Amino acid sequence: MIDPILSIEGLSVEFGASRVVDNLSYSVEAGRTLAIVGESGSGKSVTALSIMRLADMAGARFAGGKILFQSSNGPVDLLALSQDQMRSIRGKEIAMIFQEPMTSLNPVFSIGDQISEALILHERLTGAQALEAAAELLAKVRLPDPKGQLKRYPHQLSGGMRQRVMIAMALACKPKLLIADEPTTALDVTIQAQILAILRDLQKEFGIGVIFITHDMGVVAEMADDVVVMRNGRKVEEGDVRTIFAKPVQPYTKALLAAVPKLGAMQGKDLPLRTPLTAATDDGVTTAAEEERIQDTAREDAAPLLEVRDLVVRFDVKRGLFGGVSHRVHAVEKVGFTIYPGETLALVGESGSGKSTIGRTIQQLQAATSGTISFRGRQLTDLNKAERHALRQKIQYIFQDPFESLDPRKTAGFSIAEPILTHRLMSAADAKRKVHELLERVGLTAAHAGRYPHEFSGGQRQRVCIARALACDPELIVADESLSALDVSIQAQIINLMMDLQAERGLAYLFISHDMAVVEKISHRVAVLYLGQIVELGRRRQVFETPAHSYTKRLLSAVPVADPTVRRDTPVPTGEIPSPLRPVGDEPAIVTMSEIEAGHFVAG
Amino acid sequence: MANATTSGRLNRFKAMEFVVGILLFGTICLAVLFAPLLFPDGGTKIDLAARLTAPFQSFAHVLGTDPLGRDVLARVVTGGKVSLVVGFASVVGSIFVGVAMGLVAGYYRGAWDALLMRFVDVQLALPFILLAITFFAILGGSLINTIVLLIVSQCVQYARLVRGSVLSLREREFILSARAIGVADRNIILRHLLPNLLGPVIVLATLNFANNILLESSLTFLGLGVDPTIPSWGGMLADARTYLQTAWWVSVFPGLAILLTVLGLNLLGDWLRDSLDPTGRTSR
Known part of the structure; x- marks a missing residue:
């Protein structure tokens, strides 16, 4: 077993008097992807922002716990660092990609300027060197004509292309840990598939640890090595991705998996089917006492509506x-x-x-x-x-x-x-x-x-x-x-x-x-x-x-x-x-x- | 996710805002309203023997007297009438005209928008003083004309502000969904757009209120507008400027009256804006 790059121990985060993350522990190893899944309000994004210490700005208070990170200067507790010390870690050792590629790029700077900014800041490159490095990065995220892209502005790129630029920016300083917060949620499926493939390949190449936050079980199945399921700020279940999907233990995980619409689930059926709901209760999964009903409502013999x-x-x-x-x-x-x-x-x-x-x-x-x-x-x-x-x-x-x-x-x-x-x-x-x-x-x-x-x-x-x-x-x-x-x-x-x-x-x-x-x-x-x-x-x-x-x-x-x-x-x-x-x-x-x-x- | 203690503190703060605001503004309004009873002479009685009496020295002139020996307190209370009437009428008038212009221009776009916004541009490009001199030269100075001038020159600020908000609001899905249901334009404007853009209008109105009290005095000082023999806060400030170093009270008290009125109005405006916004309410 390798030492994890990041391990969270008993983390609790509070906003005012409400506790949004409660006694959470997990760890990420180099070269592996940890998916954090949960519904809205489960505290999954707050955890990510706490690792980056960006949650401080939103008024979060860390009520307890440690976030141990293997930085290049040895292990540190991120919660004990000052914002000044954090700045040398943010972007350089831990990078983050956000959900909305439309708004996370600055519209008035060219792509090249935005990528080289981090390189000049953290790697002390000159402007020309940084631009060259930026072009290489854009080639890595498979943008066509990387040199030409450097001079373009965000509005000239599509959503998928922008998200690739975001990934290139995140990887610019060869971080050890990448946090991706719903990186493909705003994208179309074919573009999502491309982005996921790029992320997978780059992870292999750079050997970085990835925390992948998502609500989409399909994406989890595709990307993750390990899974942490969260609900109401607590960890519900964690384990290897195959185990979680094949043999979920906790009722909430079972209910979550049951609710996911699966492509191909309706194979062989002519008409839509209303299926009973499954819900998690404290003593297991209950399936609502409803029968399945074939949705035989279309009246094609009638005059068209x-x-x-x-x-x-x-x-x-x-x-x-x-x-x-x-x-x-x-x-x-x-x-x-x-x-x-x-x-x-x-x-x-x-x-x-x-x-x-x-x-x-x-x-x-x-x-x-x-x-x-x-x-x-x-x-x-x-x-x-x-x-x-x-x-x-x-x-x-x-x-x-x-x-x-x-x-x-x-x-x-x-x-x-x-x-x-x-x-x-x-x-x-x-x-x-x-x-x-x-x-x-x-x-x-x-x-x-x-x-x-x-x-x-x-x-x-x-x-x-x-x-x-x-x-x-x-x-x-x-x-x-x-x-x-x-x-x-x-x-x-x-x-x-x-x-x-x-x-x-x-x-x-x-x-x-x-x-x-x-x-x-x-x-x-x-x-x-x-x-x-x-x-x-x-x-x-x-x-x-x-x-x-x-x-x-x-x-x-x-x-x-x-x-x-x-x-x-x-x-x-x-x-x-x-x-x-x-x-x-x-x-x-x-x-x-x-x-x-x-x-x-x-x-x- | 507001919790009990912070929201409680917030609510108490809101209540304080209202109480202090209403106390300040209410007291001033009442005093001004009953000024003829309190000071039947309207602060016009000249007592040269007692000229420039310092404040808090005698019961006859609690806030002192001005260079002509007129009672400062009486003049402040009496002068409030012109100031408050000008401030109020001009702000309310500008809101009505300006908000209506902004709503029509922003919602219907097209020719109305072009026409109204060019009027706005012209109005903003015209120096206020030039407009005022021309206006009073043609129509003559009076309280009503001062108010009309202020409305004409200031409604464009509201029009611009409201048009901008409407342009972004009309693309929001709840407006689109009202249109999808078939709600008439008039109802969309009055029921959906208007309540959603009142916040910034109230803020602008409280700022303009103070500004207009001072503008009225500038106009009076230039010999335009209201008859200079009728006391007003702005007029008193202008008269007192030469005595600023020798008799501070002549200018400080009318200034204080403006300050307290505006402070009270600001507090009330904030409170009104927050209580009109349901998202600010913590419990129902």
């Missing part, structure tokens, strides 16, 4: 002195699909694929450039103003971020009643009763009506948003990444709630998501979008089990599998997601779809 034909949405980009249109973003190009009552159609694709734009156009938040959208057989363009207004009652939208989509200054009750009162569906007193009913329906209580958004947890807020969407009895709900911001256990609850409501009310969903595993669980049919066009459309089983388009295959193979025994050895996809921005006059080629099987259309 929503029909989209040849939808095109373009945004003009004005550049130059006189503001002439020089480029256009081709967000949506000739997209067509139908949704039947009671059906869930999933739109999947990566960023820039136009999936949210389609949702917004249907909800009349965005004007279409051309094409038709008809609801119950009537074209949107034929409707007068009052009818269009009434349509906003029949189609509801649930946004991605439950923290953002509720007015912070209005109570939950007001937000839920607002659609009812806006469409004058009932009197204020009746609306109040209805609000209470809705709150109870989505698993909250009537007393929650008087609370403000910040007084709810993320999952509760999304329930409020769902209650709001249900308030005026819609027939179609557009759910735009509505589950992406939630923890897996909460996600599982909301999926079940959405499926129950569908069974009860015959709701149709347009489910916009990038998470293939969730899509597999919930949808009847799937449309895969690439650069604003549908490249594959079919029943869920057809698309997931016999994907025909190369992009669909790529997308599916990039999803991390929550099973450490099946690590991918296949080469990860390379290359960036192309941009839908094109010069004026350079129209994209429209793909033609052919039916390869009943109901299964593929671009070819």
Whole structure:
């Protein structure tokens, strides 16, 4: 057994009087990856910030414990160091990568300047030497044309490229320990796969210890050697990654693993399945006393609820002195699909694929450039103003971020009643009763009506948003990444709630998501979008089990599998997601779809 | 994750803010309101024999007298009327005009935005004194005209501030979600946008209140605006400047009156802003 580079012993961290990390111990060895998993509020990020001693600035107090680090000058207790002494360790011996690559680079400095900053500071290189070293680092993180990248600015790079720059910066001074805090959460799956592969290779090359903080069990299975499971600031379980996944001991770990949607879990089933929830209690895992129910709600014999034909949405980009249109973003190009009552159609694709734009156009938040959208057989363009207004009652939208989509200054009750009162569906007193009913329906209580958004947890807020969407009895709900911001256990609850409501009310969903595993669980049919066009459309089983388009295959193979025994050895996809921005006059080629099987259309 | 002790301390601090604010501001307002009863002569009685009496020497002139032997206390209390009326009316007026302009410009963008913002640019580029001289030359000086001038010149500050906030707020998802539901523009503006941008407006308003009391005095000093024979805090400060070294009380007491009024208003403004913000509330 090698000496660990970092060992935490009995660490407790307090903010004011609340203890956010309680008696936590773990250690990291050189060349190994320790994954720290847990849901929001489990204290996993606070631990990382405590190691960096950045938590001090947020007002943390270290109530006890030690963080022993094997620095190049011998072992030190990081908690005993002054901030001045920490500065020579931070960046040089311990480096950190953050979640949001969009905001962790300084927009006014070039990439080269930002990487060489640490080299000049810690390694005492000259400017020219530092730039050369920076170019080498960029080559290591596999950025094309590293020398050319040095002169570029953050806004000229995509999210994945920025995260690679962040990794290059972190590795600049050859640290012994790298802390990665949710480094791929904000990225698309194919880009995530690339970043994970780079991190793995660099770790092998440099022999560094890595602390990998994540909530994604798939990423854990792919990256980790050891796992620490945290909950409410305490360590629940720790062990070798295979043991944790194969034989979890603690009920919480079991529940966490059970809640993870697994790609391929629905193999061989034609229709979505509502599965009972598993929850951790003190004496083990309980599976809720509910039966499995096949979600047989789609009424394809009925007239289509929503029909989209040849939808095109373009945004003009004005550049130059006189503001002439020089480029256009081709967000949506000739997209067509139908949704039947009671059906869930999933739109999947990566960023820039136009999936949210389609949702917004249907909800009349965005004007279409051309094409038709008809609801119950009537074209949107034929409707007068009052009818269009009434349509906003029949189609509801649930946004991605439950923290953002509720007015912070209005109570939950007001937000839920607002659609009812806006469409004058009932009197204020009746609306109040209805609000209470809705709150109870989505698993909250009537007393929650008087609370403000910040007084709810993320999952509760999304329930409020769902209650709001249900308030005026819609027939179609557009759910735009509505589950992406939630923890897996909460996600599982909301999926079940959405499926129950569908069974009860015959709701149709347009489910916009990038998470293939969730899509597999919930949808009847799937449309895969690439650069604003549908490249594959079919029943869920057809698309997931016999994907025909190369992009669909790529997308599916990039999803991390929550099973450490099946690590991918296949080469990860390379290359960036192309941009839908094109010069004026350079129209994209429209793909033609052919039916390869009943109901299964593929671009070819 | 506020815990019991800090939030308790915070709440007590908030309550203190309110109590001190209301005491300061309330006392001054009451005194000014009942000034005609307290000092029927309105501090105009000239007593040359008692000129430049130091304060705290006699019961007749508790805060001393000015170079003409007029009672400083009486003048401070009486002069509050003009100062408070100008301060209040100009700030409230600017808020109404400016916030409405900012909301319309920021929410609807396009032609309205261009038109209103060019007006703002012109207004900010025009020197205040030049505007004031022209304004009073045409319309003549009076209390009302002073207030109108201050509103015209200051509403643009609110318009800019509000427009900026609206531009970022209107892209937030809760505004988008209100639009998705079909809420009318008027209701989005009044129910969702307005409450979310009141905080900075209140801060700007408390700052401007003090500023306007002093601006009124500058105008009076230049012979523009309010009739200089009517006492006002700013006017008293201007008159007393030559006696600053020999008779400090003539300038200090009106200055103190402005300071305490503004302090009280600032405390009240802070308290109002925090109590309008539900996220600041620790328990319900």
